[in-house]
Amino acid sequence: MAISIASPRHLCAGALAAAALIPGPAAAQTPSPLAEWQYSSGILLEQMFEPNLPTWRIRVGPTVAFQPRYDGADSYATQTGAAIDIRYRDRFFFSTGEGLGANVLTGPNWRVALGAAYDIGRRSADDLDHLHGLPNINPAPLLRLSGEYVVSKSFPLVVRADVRRSFGGDNGWIGDLGAYMPMPGSSEKFSWFVGPTMTAADSRYMNSWFGVSPAASARSGLSTYHASAGIKSVGIGVSADWEIRKHWLLSADAAFQQLVGSAAHSPITQTRGSGVFDLSIDYDF
Numbered sequence: 001m002a003i004s005i006a007s008p009r010h011l012c013a014g015a016l017a018a019a020a021l022i023p024g025p026a027a028a029q030t031p032s033p034l035a036e037w038q039y040s041s042g043i044l045l046e047q048m049f050e051p052n053l054p055t056w057r058i059r060v061g062p063t064v065a066f067q068p069r070y071d072g073a074d075s076y077a078t079q080t081g082a083a084i085d086i087r088y089r090d091r092f093f094f095s096t097g098e099g100l101g102a103n104v105l106t107g108p109n110w111r112v113a114l115g116a117a118y119d120i121g122r123r124s125a126d127d128l129d130h131l132h133g134l135p136n137i138n139p140a141p142l143l144r145l146s147g148e149y150v151v152s153k154s155f156p157l158v159v160r161a162d163v164r165r166s167f168g169g170d171n172g173w174i175g176d177l178g179a180y181m182p183m184p185g186s187s188e189k190f191s192w193f194v195g196p197t198m199t200a201a202d203s204r205y206m207n208s209w210f211g212v213s214p215a216a217s218a219r220s221g222l223s224t225y226h227a228s229a230g231i232k233s234v235g236i237g238v239s240a241d242w243e244i245r246k247h248w249l250l251s252a253d254a255a256f257q258q259l260v261g262s263a264a265h266s267p268i269t270q271t272r273g274s275g276v277f278d279l280s281i282d283y284d285f
Contacts, residue, residue, distance in 0.1 A: 032255075032257075033276040034276050035176070035180075036197060039097035041195075042191070043087075043111075045182070048108065048150060049153070058285040059086075059282050060084050062082060062281060063083045063279065063281075064080045064278065065080075065277070066277050066278070067275075068276070069126045070131075071122075072209075072268055073271070074271040083096060084096045085097070091103055093115070099115040099116050099118070109152070110148060111147070112145070114143070115144045115146075116144070117164075118140070119166050119170075121140065121169045122137040123136050124136055130270060132219075132220060134268070135216060138168060140167055140169030141168065143164065143167070144164045145162070146160065147161050156181055160177075161176070162175060163175035163176075169208070171204055173204070174199065174201040175200055175201070180193045180194060190240070190243070192240040193240075196234070196236050196237075197237065198231060198233070198234050199231070199234075200229075200232060203227065206229060206230075206232065209268070212225040225266055230261045231260055234257075234260060235256055236255065237256075238253070239254075240252050247284050248281065248283060249282045249283075250279075254276065254277045255275060256273065258272055259273075
């Protein structure tokens with residue numbers, strides 16, 4: 001994901017020594033080592049532990065990220081952006097992490113959400129030394145279907161599945177399966193989460209990002225390569241939030257991703273392992 005933005009984790013008291021849940025930063029909708037669950041970690045837990053939430057929840061603030069220029073790149077860039085997270089009850093949301101959407105099905109410990117977002121793609125200009133001659137992956141809208149389930153209040157492990165389809169750009173399907181939970185030491189002022197993630201994609205997506213056609217090979221000098229559908233990457237994420245004063249939150253995310261399978265062996269891939277770190281200061285209205 002080539003642009004830095006933020007996603008919500010909200011404050012609530014609960015299990016594991018009153019595990020608090022607050023929003024923090026995330027990245028935009030292009031490939032990044034950031035785990036999908038980090039876009040919205042804590043939302044479902046917040047609704048479980050704090051049933052009397054305000055009708056409107058609004059959070060905004062600046063954010064900065066240090067992350068790879070594109071999936072598989074060995075060079076990094078520092079990017080800035082704005083964090084916006086607006087939620088109406090437990091139904092509708094507008095977030096720079098999750099996009100514009102709604103929780104179409106909800107239960108006491110689960111939710112299914114449908115949303116629309118925007119993928120900014122990849123440009124050869126991002127790395128002319130390596131991507132020269134390869135076609136751009138154009139920006140495109142995408143639809144997202146996600147589901148989350150919490151095991152229980154006494155064991156607040158959240159399991160999340162997410163599938164996305166781009167209309168334009170790579171024109172492919174990509175999905176994630178991940179889990180996270182609040183760690184010991186979380187409180188109403190400080191919270192942190194840790195969890196793994198796995199990402200898989202179809203052949204159209206994989207070839208857009210990691211394949212090299214004969215024509216692109218002739219222009220770029222890279223070997224012709226066909227990327228197969230399957231698991232793209234595995235990784236782990238850590239998210240932490242600190243209420244520095246009333247209404248003000250300091251949030252940070254870090255994640256590591258290891259490309260596997262066709263993505264790892266692509267001539268476009270310069271490094272299989274990459275990380276990301278981002279930081280935001282959010283004001284909670």
